[in-house]
Amino acid sequence: MQKIAKFVLEKYRKYSEFLIQHAVYSFYPQCSKNLDYCSIRTENSSMITQKHIIDDEIISFDEIDDAETAQVFLQEKLEQVSNELQSDSVDSKELGKLGETYAALRLMQQGWHVIDRNWHSRQGELDLVMITPEQKLVFVEVKTRRSVRCGTPLEAINQDKRNKLRKAGMQWIEKFGTDIPRYRIRFDAVSILVINKYTYSDSACMIQALEEIDNNSNIQFTHIPGAF
Amino acid sequence: MSIGNALSVGLIGLKAFTIKLQAFMSGNMPNFSIIGLPDTSLSEARERVKSAHHALHCKWPEGRVTVNLSPASMPKSGSSYDLAIAASILSAEKYIPLSELENTVILGELNLDGTVLPIQGMLPIALYAKKKHFKRMIIPQENLAEAQLVEGIETIGIHHIYDLVTELHGTLQEESLKLIEEDPVYKHMQVLERNGQDNTNSEHSEILEDQSASPLQVNSKYEIGDMCEVIGQEHTKWALQVAAAGGHHVMMIGPPGSGKTMLASRIPSIMCPLNEQEQLEVASIRSLCGTLPYYGISDIPPFEAPHHTALAASLIGGGTGVAKPGIITRAHCGVLFMDEAPEFSPRVLQTLREPLESGHIAISRSKGTTLYPAKFQLVIAANPCPCGYAYGNGERCTCKERERARYFSRLSGPILDRIDIQMDVPPVERIVIPNQNNQVHGPNKEASTTLTSEMMRNNVTEARQVARTRFSKQGWDCNAQASGTWLRKYTSKQAVGLINRALEKHQLSLRGADRALRLAWTLADLSGHSSPDMTDMPQAISLRTRI
Numbered sequence: 001m002q003k004i005a006k007f008v009l010e011k012y013r014k015y016s017e018f019l020i021q022h023a024v025y026s027f028y029p030q031c032s033k034n035l036d037y038c039s040i041r042t043e044n045s046s047m048i049t050q051k052h053i054i055d056d057e058i059i060s061f062d063e064i065d066d067a068e069t070a071q072v073f074l075q076e077k078l079e080q081v082s083n084e085l086q087s088d089s090v091d092s093k094e095l096g097k098l099g100e101t102y103a104a105l106r107l108m109q110q111g112w113h114v115i116d117r118n119w120h121s122r123q124g125e126l127d128l129v130m131i132t133p134e135q136k137l138v139f140v141e142v143k144t145r146r147s148v149r150c151g152t153p154l155e156a157i158n159q160d161k162r163n164k165l166r167k168a169g170m171q172w173i174e175k176f177g178t179d180i181p182r183y184r185i186r187f188d189a190v191s192i193l194v195i196n197k198y199t200y201s202d203s204a205c206m207i208q209a210l211e212e213i214d215n216n217s218n219i220q221f222t223h224i225p226g227a228f
Numbered sequence: 229m230s231i232g233n234a235l236s237v238g239l240i241g242l243k244a245f246t247i248k249l250q251a252f253m254s255g256n257m258p259n260f261s262i263i264g265l266p267d268t269s270l271s272e273a274r275e276r277v278k279s280a281h282h283a284l285h286c287k288w289p290e291g292r293v294t295v296n297l298s299p300a301s302m303p304k305s306g307s308s309y310d311l312a313i314a315a316s317i318l319s320a321e322k323y324i325p326l327s328e329l330e331n332t333v334i335l336g337e338l339n340l341d342g343t344v345l346p347i348q349g350m351l352p353i354a355l356y357a358k359k360k361h362f363k364r365m366i367i368p369q370e371n372l373a374e375a376q377l378v379e380g381i382e383t384i385g386i387h388h389i390y391d392l393v394t395e396l397h398g399t400l401q402e403e404s405l406k407l408i409e410e411d412p413v414y415k416h417m418q419v420l421e422r423n424g425q426d427n428t429n430s431e432h433s434e435i436l437e438d439q440s441a442s443p444l445q446v447n448s449k450y451e452i453g454d455m456c457e458v459i460g461q462e463h464t465k466w467a468l469q470v471a472a473a474g475g476h477h478v479m480m481i482g483p484p485g486s487g488k489t490m491l492a493s494r495i496p497s498i499m500c501p502l503n504e505q506e507q508l509e510v511a512s513i514r515s516l517c518g519t520l521p522y523y524g525i526s527d528i529p530p531f532e533a534p535h536h537t538a539l540a541a542s543l544i545g546g547g548t549g550v551a552k553p554g555i556i557t558r559a560h561c562g563v564l565f566m567d568e569a570p571e572f573s574p575r576v577l578q579t580l581r582e583p584l585e586s587g588h589i590a591i592s593r594s595k596g597t598t599l600y601p602a603k604f605q606l607v608i609a610a611n612p613c614p615c616g617y618a619y620g621n622g623e624r625c626t627c628k629e630r631e632r633a634r635y636f637s638r639l640s641g642p643i644l645d646r647i648d649i650q651m652d653v654p655p656v657e658r659i660v661i662p663n664q665n666n667q668v669h670g671p672n673k674e675a676s677t678t679l680t681s682e683m684m685r686n687n688v689t690e691a692r693q694v695a696r697t698r699f700s701k702q703g704w705d706c707n708a709q710a711s712g713t714w715l716r717k718y719t720s721k722q723a724v725g726l727i728n729r730a731l732e733k734h735q736l737s738l739r740g741a742d743r744a745l746r747l748a749w750t751l752a753d754l755s756g757h758s759s760p761d762m763t764d765m766p767q768a769i770s771l772r773t774r775i
Contacts, residue, residue: 152290154258154290189257200287202282202285202407203403203407204285204286204401204403204404204406204407205285205286205287207401207403208286208287208401208403208404209287222255222290224255224257224291227256227257228257
């Protein structure tokens with residue numbers, strides 16, 4: 001098991017292909033060995049995977065040994081990102097990027113793994129490709145907004161956009177995991193609304209929206225499983 | 229994931245049915261759908277409700293909102309469910325307690341700024357709500373007067389969607405409340421409401437009410453002329469009085485300018501006033517057509533005069549989906565006057581046959597069959613020929629014989645068969661200048677010369693009463709409904725003998741003889757005879773001049 005984990009780790013640096021293999025392995029419950037590895041991954045290997053996903057793109061950290069420290073670490077990172085999100089100086093491109101990171105961290109806290117980020121094809125871009133604890137491959141579309149002047153973030157994911165994302169997702173699967181059974185593939189939507197005084201034109205709505213957020217930040221995080 | 233409920237009442241034709249609304253909210257992609265066979269105008273309620281919800285300064289629920297209108301198989305249309313849809317959503321959001329919505333019918337159209345607009349067909353809906361023992365109704369303020377005609381149900385009129393929340397003891401956030409209070413639209417509504425209350429409270433309220441506040445009870449004086457305004461034509465007036473007393477259909481044939489239209493338009497003023505049941509029926513139809521605020525509840529029978537280019541659909545009712553009432557339904561309990569009847573297309577005239585017989589009309593369209601009442605008195609006016617001058621010796625007439633024949637052939641057959649009184653209206657020979665005696669209103673002197681509508685109406689009412697008591701066992705209302713067998717059985721032998729003689733001389737056709745007998749009974753009622761005697765019979769025959 002340790003061996004496999006190491007293998008994954010090494011291969012992952014070269015990006016993608018084998019990582020997908022890892023994902024695909026975990027899809028097959030009959031491969032009990034691999035499944036075992038996946039189910040206990042919260043402790044070691046998965047965190048390693050996570051580490052490197054984050055390592056490459058956002059975070060640099062040295063050692064994560066167990067799940068608890070991982071959670072603590074994620075929490076710290078989350079706070080940092082959310083602070084950055086709330087600053088006014090962020091431009092819209094950065095906002096999108098930060099929003100994606102924020103979404104990834106929030107989902108990781110629930111035991112998800114990032115497999116791929118910002119994968120481009122001609123059809124469109126996949127924001128996040130993740131694996132859930134239930135061994136599902138999920139394409140996550142993250143939409144970040146600071147104002148609802150042009151509609152809520154989720155409203156921006158219209159039918160056109162959905163069609164494009166589905167096509168892009170299918171291409172990703174064709175490329176990296178043709179043997180993934182279709183019932184294990186899902187498309188999720190995540191809406192991130194950074195609430196400031198310009199978000200709603202109506203102050204009553206703002207208060208209402210802020211009340212609905214459980215952790216006392218100004219970021220409304222809505223995750224819709226199987227959105228389209 | 230929450231469910232909200234509301235109740236409303238829908239109409240198909242004049243038939244009302246309960247609609248249960250349920251709103252379902254779930255965390256999903258944002259979407260708002262209304263299901264339960266809505267038509268386009270009902271689907272557009274989504275935008276109205278969404279915008280009106282915003283007028284409450286509450287956040288529109290994120291995620292999926294589905295509103296179902298059950299029974300889902302019944303086609304629904306119109307904007308009268310807007311308020312109920314909003315109420316169901318508000319209750320799903322827990323702004324309105326669910327218990328408050330039980331047994332409460334909510335009706336009204338919403339505008340984008342949250343104001344509540346009046347709907348059509350309030351009266352039949354209120355009648356239905358009372359029959360079904362609903363506790364209360366929340367309706368647009370403008371419909372309040374109409375709904376309050378129905379007693380025994382609590383009616384609440386509202387101006388603004390926020391009134392709905394307060395009436396149902398709903399709770400909004402403090403910030404929202406503050407903003408609503410500042411809302412210019414809502415402020416304006418409150419001013420309106422206060423004015424309305426002031427009017428009813430202040431001393432001179434009655435005057436104000438007469439003028440504007442409650443148009444329903446008072447405004448019964450929409451213009452109907454008086455019979456005494458028609459110069460001459462005493463014979464025709466008398467004939468119309470007979471028609472009104474017996475409920476007979478009338479055909480008037482006369483040259484242009486002889487006063488047929490004038491006379492016909494005054495028939496409602498001499499007809500027996502509508503009883504309560506009839507008034508409600510007429511008002512319900514008007515409510516459905518949206519003309520009730522103009523006419524108000526009145527005991528004057530309606531009068532409808534379609535133009536001769538009218539199509540079948542406009543006459544009997546029609547339209548896509550569910551049929552809307554036509555002119556014959558609006559003439560229910562009143563007069564349908566068809567001027568220049570031979571100019572109507574024959575197909576249109578033929579559509580009148582069934583309603584003339586049955587007193588109602590069933591119209592089937594793609595989304596269902598609607599049954600409308602259509603118990604009207606038909607009055608037909610026609611010229612003697614296309615040019616109009618074939619009366620007397622006919623020397624002014626320029627029509628060819630064939631044209632003349634074709635002109636009347638359109639009217640022949642089944643329609644004429646149902647018209648009891650068929651008479652000529654002669655041209656007026658001279659303009660009678662009302663002399664001094666007539667201008668000074670001396671009822672005693674006038675009575676002998678000119679009949680006023682009121683006098684004729686009294687005669688008619690008495691005669692109707694006699695007929696009604698006579699036919700109380702059979703359940704007929706007037707002589708026109710009586711069966712021929714009954715009439716022949718109870719008419720005296722002498723009177724029948726007179727008719728037989730007229731038949732022998734070919735003054736009457738067989739059909740005409742039957743009709744004359746019927747008319748004789750009405751004449752007997754008018755003159756106070758218990759059954760037609762030797763004086764009534766010739767008069768009856770004289771009302772069938774056109775065989």
